[in-house]
Amino acid sequence: MLLIDLDRFKPVNDLYGHAAGNAVLCAVADHLEDLLPVNGIAARLGGDEFALLVPFTGGIENLKRLAQQVITSLVAPISWNGGAVKVGATIGIALIAAESDADTVLHAADLAMYQGKREGRGTYRVFEDSMDTELRERAALEAELREAIEHGAIEPFYQPVVSLPQRDCVGLEVLARWRHPTRGLLGPDQFIPIAEETGMIADLSYHLLRQACLDARSWPSHLLLAINIAPQQFQDRDLAQRILAILAETGLSPRRLEVEITETALVQDLEAARTTLTSLQNLGVRIALDDFGTGYSSLYHLRELKFDKLKIDRSYVDTITMSEERAKLVDAIIKLGSSLGLVTTAEGIETDASVAWLSGQGCNFGQGYLFGKPMPKGEVMRMLQAGPRLEQIGISSMPESRIHAVPMEAIIHCGVGRAA
CATH class of the missing domain: 3.20.20.450 (EAL domain)
Known part of the structure; x- marks a missing residue:
């Protein structure tokens, strides 16, 4: 699973209005559909957050390449009202085990994504068990x-x-x-x-x-x-x-x-x-x-x-x-x-x-x-x-x-x- 959170989306809404924000969301959805592997599923989870559910074929490196392709695609200017607006994306990657439920996978991808946010945005991170430990330490x-x-x-x-x-x-x-x-x-x-x-x-x-x-x-x-x-x-x-x-x-x-x-x-x-x-x-x-x-x-x-x-x-x-x-x-x-x-x-x-x-x-x-x-x-x-x-x-x-x-x-x- 790839959890995708848009960077700099709120300034688009604030500066250009919600119509511009909607145009950005539609453009993002189009980009994700273009990059979606065979048998993959793309969805908007809400707000400026999207997810890709893709088959685990070719190993973790394939997922990393896909994540980088998504990031590269979403930093391209998006046409709006005769001009252009720019956003970006930070992505968290989580592998799905046979015993995993939806909440567990989303939680893992979310932790990985926020790790990327903390490290500067515009990047991807793969979930590691240590991230859960870091989250507990942060809560304390x-x-x-x-x-x-x-x-x-x-x-x-x-x-x-x-x-x-x-x-x-x-x-x-x-x-x-x-x-x-x-x-x-x-x-x-x-x-x-x-x-x-x-x-x-x-x-x-x-x-x-x-x-x-x-x-x-x-x-x-x-x-x-x-x-x-x-x-x-x-x-x-x-x-x-x-x-x-x-x-x-x-x-x-x-x-x-x-x-x-x-x-x-x-x-x-x-x-x-x-x-x-x-x-x-x-x-x-x-x-x-x-x-x-x-x-x-x-x-x-x-x-x-x-x-x-x-x-x-x-x-x-x-x-x-x-x-x-x-x-x-x-x-x-x-x-x-x-x-x-x-x-x-x-x-x-x-x-x-x-x-x-x-x-x-x-x-x-x-x-x-x-x-x-x-x-x-x-x-x-x-x-x-x-x-x-x-x-x-x-x-x-x-x-x-x-x-x-x-x-x-x-x-x-x-x-x-x-x-x-």
């Missing part, structure tokens, strides 16, 4: 995460953000960390996806925002605080009111807050995002578009929404001194931001050469391991009390780190779901 981690959120065990760590080219520390980006009782200190990439998939991300984010606001109150008043809002949170029509309630509760002015969003949030529900962001901006909250250049229709979103900042994704920044093409793209993003009146922040800076190049192109702010790794609240306070300037290297030894006073325009980022 999910239960532990729920308990950790309820008891406030997820805490903010802070990473310096500096002005360019001066390298004065202008703030801190906040990254979620979980002090797990047996696994040790876990980074966001190890638990944020689970929180997003299980609906726990809102409670986690609000807890971090509340704690970060309380921490920021003890920092110099010229330092601002921002939070990364997960795409799923924009489904909550009261999101703006919840954020403002936390600001009122903690006593942090809305003008000291900056909200970071990714383009995924905009694709999922542009109008909900527009309403929420406008409400926040009307009260003085700044809005930043995070990971610019990696999402869906970046220029479209810049046209539709009013942002204050662009954050250049680390995948562009870490190769600018080695790739002429990447350097040209980053230069174009910086110039685009400047022409629109937006400041820019480059993420993932690790070399002095990158600082020199970015400064020369007019990038306003930077962050990365060159300036410091994420640190807990206590180390931040020692850094702030140490002196006027932040050292470029060796920030992990806090007594040697110092911070420089900056104007009110300086911005701190708070990225709940970032894997730094």
Whole structure:
């Protein structure tokens, strides 16, 4: 059995409407019928999920070849309304034993498919017994995460953000960390996806925002605080009111807050995002578009929404001194931001050469391991009390780190779901 789940199908519905989505589903069905082996069966299970039931002839390699043929076929553009839309597919493969029932086979194929999703989409995976073990471990981690959120065990760590080219520390980006009782200190990439998939991300984010606001109150008043809002949170029509309630509760002015969003949030529900962001901006909250250049229709979103900042994704920044093409793209993003009146922040800076190049192109702010790794609240306070300037290297030894006073325009980022 091949379980086929479409990639990037929801953005088609959201951007082009359900008629376009229906056209995609029909085109997918046609492709599957064309590729179906003799005596095979193709079916749509529901939503954007399909299945192929095929004879096991020629061994597992034949099934892998068929899966790859399906993936290749489904990435081809699909004509719609004078243009074209693109989707893709991730596939889980499960073998059917004589004693297998339908639920067991579907469960195995589903596990294999989600393994492919976790590993980057647009691929196939064959079910292995270890996947079931991984699922049980994930279920245990999910239960532990729920308990950790309820008891406030997820805490903010802070990473310096500096002005360019001066390298004065202008703030801190906040990254979620979980002090797990047996696994040790876990980074966001190890638990944020689970929180997003299980609906726990809102409670986690609000807890971090509340704690970060309380921490920021003890920092110099010229330092601002921002939070990364997960795409799923924009489904909550009261999101703006919840954020403002936390600001009122903690006593942090809305003008000291900056909200970071990714383009995924905009694709999922542009109008909900527009309403929420406008409400926040009307009260003085700044809005930043995070990971610019990696999402869906970046220029479209810049046209539709009013942002204050662009954050250049680390995948562009870490190769600018080695790739002429990447350097040209980053230069174009910086110039685009400047022409629109937006400041820019480059993420993932690790070399002095990158600082020199970015400064020369007019990038306003930077962050990365060159300036410091994420640190807990206590180390931040020692850094702030140490002196006027932040050292470029060796920030992990806090007594040697110092911070420089900056104007009110300086911005701190708070990225709940970032894997730094």
